[in-house]
Amino acid sequence: MADEHTQDPSESAEGRGRGPRPVDRRRDHARGGHARQGGVTVILYGDYLCPYCRRLRPVLERLRRALGERMTYVYRQFPNERAHPGAEFISIAAEAAGRQNRFWDMHDALYDRQPPLDRRIVLDIARDCGLDMERFERDLEDGRLRRRVEDDLADGRRSGVAGTPTIFVDGVRYEGAWDFHSMLEALEQPVGVRVKRTARAFANLPASAGIVLLIAAAAALALANSAVAPAYGRFVGAELGIGPIPGPLTMSVAEWCSEALLAVFFLIVGLEIRREVTAGSLADPRAAAAPVVAAVGGVVVPAAIYLALNPGPTAAGWSAPADTGIAFTLGVLAIFGARASAGLKAFVAAYAVVDDILSILILAIFYPRDFHPGWLLAAGASAGALVILNRWRVYAAWPYLAASACLWLFLHMAGVSGALTGVALAAALPARPTPATGPLLAQAATALSELEHAESELKRAGGERRRLEQEPIWEWASRNLSAAAARLLSPAERIERNLEPWSTYVVLPLFAFTAAGVSLTADMGAPAAGRVLWGVALGLAIGKPLGIAGAAWAAVGTRLAVFPAEASRPAFIGAACLCGIGDPLSILMAEQAFGGGPYAGIAKVGVLLGSALAAVLGVAALCLSPPPITRADGRAV
Secondary structure, eight states: OOEEOOOOHHHHHHHTTOOOOOOOTTTSEEEEOOOSSSOEEEEEEEOTTOHHHHHHHHHHHHHHHHHGGGEEEEEEEOOOTTTSTTHHHHHHHHHHHHTTTOHHHHHHHHHHSOSOOOHHHHHHHHHHTTOOHHHHHHHHTOHHHHHHHHHHHHHHHHTTOOEESEEEETTEEOOSOOSHHHHHHHHHOOHHHHHHHHHHHHHTSTTHHHHHHHHHHHHHHHHHTSTTHHHHHHHHHOEEESSSSSSTTEEEHHHHIIIIIHHHHHHHHHHHHHHHHHHSTTOSHHHHHHHHHHHHHHHHHHHHHHHHHOOSGGGGGGGTTOOOOHHHHHHHHHHTGGGSOHHHHHHHHHHHHHHHHHHHHHHHHHOGGGOOTHHHHHHHHHHHHHHHHHHTTOOOHHHHHHHHHHHHHHHHHHTSOGGGHHHHHHHHSOOOOOOOHHHHHHHHHHHHHHHHHHHHHHHHHOSOOOOGGGSHHHHHHHHHHHHHHHHTSOHHHHHHHHHHHHIIIIIHHHHHHHHSOOOOOOOTTSTTHHHHHHHHHHIIIIIHHHHHHHHHHHHHHTTSSOOOTTOOHHHHHHHHHHTTOOOHHHHHHHHHHHTTSHHHHHHHHHHHHHHHHHHHHHHHHHHHSOOOOBOTTSOBO
């Protein structure tokens, strides 16, 4: 178990996505790595008084012997002075030895000597290493060495290091087991490990989610307007069903992606909103009120702009610019990393949930052809079952999955998007109080201690050929270690951690690929074609940001709401513009409003045009927003 440093919340979210600074042999302490090809670099952030660093050291030495010059081993200082008083002085002493080109001699000697290590013992170690003691003691008082250690600490924190030992392999944090064979597999880089490491390195990029989403959307748009458009149309329009086809559960591939798969995305969004409401930027009721007010403004103002341009027979299309494509909006926001603060992202996510609810109400009230309100009673009963499971503190997964499946089915039968099931499930998943670490540490330490004792007994037996994993203690220890590890996360946190990569790199790209493929051809010869096109486009690109920002600022001015935490005005305007990116629900509203006539195609092109303009305006505003100011240790000011 790593020695933990107290970590400021402001440093964790952005820091986890970064790797350590590149290795500089003129500054860093590096061993090996002179092989011309096939090498691997291991960076260890360590503390000379950390007992776990000491236990890891023999493993690293064995790896160095196994890999030879193919392995570059870099040691960086990360002393935990609060947990281990004197650790900072010992790190400075190692750096002072480095000035005499004896860093590794001192490094090895410090780890070979058992604590406690006070000043007198450190001086004795330096003397045994053959250092010039007069120069060594003078260097110990040099402030530049202390700053060097502080630089290593700051770099570690910026990279998400919170405890020792923390290992990076080729710039990617190593989160596997610390035994020799597990680490050797990671360092030897078989094909599977290389693919996994490359994927993790890409996922660590703040912009990776947005990049994947935009590529999928661009591919869909290109295919829908190319020679293979008929094949693409057949794919997204192919009917799939549960039970007889056609039947109540028969939908096209695109509909399954937007209504079923997107429920996973809304589950992740709902869990993020829940976390922010509980202990984050939306914990203040006035902060939670801001996205609700903004969502109302984001529907009313685009409709007003459309109706101002289309007062006659084409007025029915006022609903087309009502909905926000939250998946695309958050994808673009992700590209800008820290410029979009956590508070701003939480505001946008909460706004989008309210906006979707308003859009579904518009469909149900104004276009009720496929709306069956009777099923909503059954949906309400399913939602009630989720609440009861939460109140009864049921932690098993299957009851929630069963109730959620029923809720999705009943919403679908009612003519409401089943994707909202994700939000309901996110609200109902049980959370647990943060556990006391003492009992969990005792449970894990007891299991590992018993395994260590059993291993020693087997070695002493000598003649027996039984392996440790064949002993009864192995299964007992495994169960206890699994239980202790599982208790660190609540069911909601565990589901979010397991599903988030699938949502980001599978669900959203599939949704984008099946949703963004809209033909750009339309009958522009219709009498009011221009008014419909620009009514929808300006409603999204201009009306959405005006409605969102205007309503939010009015609410802030009347003290009904507060501004999103740590969000600059340009960044807020940029996010409001990005909320003008439409989605398939906007296209569906255009279809419903005009009954599939020529104006429906024009309105769909208007959705695409307005979305493109909104994206350009949002990106420009975010580019002009000031980057966050950080201190030397990587924390936001």
